[in-house]
Amino acid sequence: MKTFKEYLKSVDACQSAIDWAGDKPIEQVVAECHRGDWLLWLAKKCGVELQPLTLVKGHCANTVRHLMTDESSLKAVDVAIAFGEGRATRQELDDAASAAYAANQQETADICRKYIGDLIIEKVNQTINP
DSSP: OOOHHHHHHHTTOOHHHHHHHTTOOHHHHHHHOOOHHHHHHHHHHTTOOHHHHHHHHHHHHHTTGGGOOOHHHHHHHHHHHHHHTTSSOHHHHHHHHHHHHHHHHHHHHHHHHHHHHHHHHHHHHHHHOO
């Protein structure tokens, strides 16, 4: 019979997670884990279905809702929770995610241009025109 620690190694868990889990059984790990990202990763690795996984991701994203400035990102969080609760379709989820992704890509590109655009130009020019 495989131990949980052996399972973690077999699914390529990070060494920090393996060390933290030690010889604890899975029940204790889930009850005591201090890292939501580890639990989400583990849920995905062990095959938790899309609907409950999306529900928890939506609720996690909702914790930083106050930082979201784009309407499509806010809608994506709401649709993720609705999908997780069975109130939205997969197509609605995909559409909301695509819209938020596009908006976030533009927003992050704008941030990059503002803070490091000139540095990128300078470094590339130094490389191609020494």
